[in-house]
Amino acid sequence: MSGGVVGGHRGFGAGAQRAIALGLMAALATPWLREALEATMTRHMLMQFPLVMLAGALLAAPADGRLRARIARWNAHGIAGLVFCAVALAVLMIPRVLDLAVRDAWVECAKGGALVACGAALRLSWRTAGAIVQGFFLGNVVPMSIAIGQLYVDSPLRLCNAYQLDDQQRLGAWLTGSAATLGVLWLLGISWRMIRSDSDAPAQR
Amino acid sequence: MLRTALSSAMAIALGYGAASWLTHDFQVWTDEGARRLEVALKPIASPDIAIHGPTTAATTLPALLAGEGGVTIVDFVYTRCVTACLALGSVFQQIQQALLADAAAGQRDRVRLLSISFDLARDDDAALASYAARLHADPGVWRFVRPMDAAGLSALLRRWGVVVLDAPFGEFEHNAALLVIDRHGRMVRVFDLSEQQLALDYARHLARSVP
Structure with a gap:
């Protein structure tokens, strides 16, 4: 979902990234920003979710080598991290989560924790995953998001008591669009890299 | 690995x-x-809040629900509504007809209807009375009340899981449904608007079963 945040951030040291992450999490936890981001279903899922994941990704800034190695042993080829991410996103897209998160502090905390973990897992896993594992991950998450997006668009009933029907349909359209865009961008990136490595290959010999 | x-x-x-x-x-x-x-x-007991209405002297919700020893089907409305409450109104009209037919046929099951307004700013006694008249509500079967104050209203909505949202043009959006309340004032079932026959049959069954 926020695949773009993974990698990058070369400009900041790990300490600075973690400080930014903590600042972002503190800001997102303030009642004012929480209410603003949860006022509509669209902002809730497509702005707040990615922002919390971004905080998680920043929090997972390169740690010292020993810790990284220890994590990597439990996360070969980034498989466990991406499995966690796919499962967590599937659970978080159950319509009841949005309603419960708005009215129940415990669920809100669990949702935040899961999203932070998701962002961190994504960053710790994405590069080591390689194209095949990445493709498998996106092959699950992208169609799932599109299916759920279409469900939101097509449902004649409100799926969340806390949100209006037109908001739900808007979220559905945006969820479908952004998931499809993410999938296409990834495919373009892979194709670009394959083309480039093909044309580089003879020169290296 | x-x-x-x-x-x-x-x-x-x-x-x-x-x-x-x-x-x-x-x-x-x-x-x-x-x-x-x-x-x-x-089941979820009704909160102890003060209510009143055009044909109902000030009392508490549990007292009103338990007072006459019958089963009540409750809906939440606001009288200016032109969407869900209109559907609720016609559902309640049809249930009222069935209940009046029951009474005419000599059945003594006590099932009643209660519409509770959540629009405290606009729905005073006069507004509720004219709404009741518009729907041809029979005061012996179908009554209209509103909580006395905002604190009581929010306690009631929270307890029974009714979510009211502000919608454009001063309207409200809410999870309209048919709430079946047993003779002890406890909410025992929530039926969809499309399940009015089921709600009525369930309420009749509850009213018939002792105690």
């Missing part, structure tokens, strides 16, 4: 557990579905 398989399996188990808790073992996917299931499993 074994460790990775183990941690992946743990992630899946965690997700399965969370999803199973959220959906009551994969039976419901929405909060409204969960609310209806939870009520059916465990």
Whole structure:
């Protein structure tokens, strides 16, 4: 979902990234920003979710080598991290989560924790995953998001008591669009890299 | 690789557990579905709040619901509504007709209707009375009340899981439904608007069964 945040951030040291992450999490936890981001279903899922994941990704800034190695042993080829991410996103897209998160502090905390973990897992896993594992991950998450997006668009009933029907349909359209865009961008990136490595290959010999 | 398989399996188990808790073992996917299931499993008593209405002297909700020893079907409305409450109104009209027919046929099941307004700013006694007149409500079967104050209203909405949203043009959006309240004033079932016959039959059954 926020695949773009993974990698990058070369400009900041790990300490600075973690400080930014903590600042972002503190800001997102303030009642004012929480209410603003949860006022509509669209902002809730497509702005707040990615922002919390971004905080998680920043929090997972390169740690010292020993810790990284220890994590990597439990996360070969980034498989466990991406499995966690796919499962967590599937659970978080159950319509009841949005309603419960708005009215129940415990669920809100669990949702935040899961999203932070998701962002961190994504960053710790994405590069080591390689194209095949990445493709498998996106092959699950992208169609799932599109299916759920279409469900939101097509449902004649409100799926969340806390949100209006037109908001739900808007979220559905945006969820479908952004998931499809993410999938296409990834495919373009892979194709670009394959083309480039093909044309580089003879020169290296 | 074994460790990775183990941690992946743990992630899946965690997700399965969370999803199973959220959906009551994969039976419901929405909060409204969960609310209806939870009520059916465990009745919810009415909160002790003050209410009154055009044909109802000031009293408390539990007293009104339990007072006459019958079963009540409750809906939440606001009188300016032109969407869901219109549907609710016609559903209640049809149920009222069935109940009056029951009474005419000599059946003594005590099922009554109660519409509770959540629009405290606009729905005073006069507004409720004219709304009742517009719907041809029979005061012996169908009454209209509103909570005395905002604190009582929010306690009631929270307790019974009614969510009211502000919509454009001064309207409200709410999870309109038929709430069946037993003779002890406990909410025992929540039916969809499309399940009016089921709601009526269930209420009749409750009213008939002793005590």
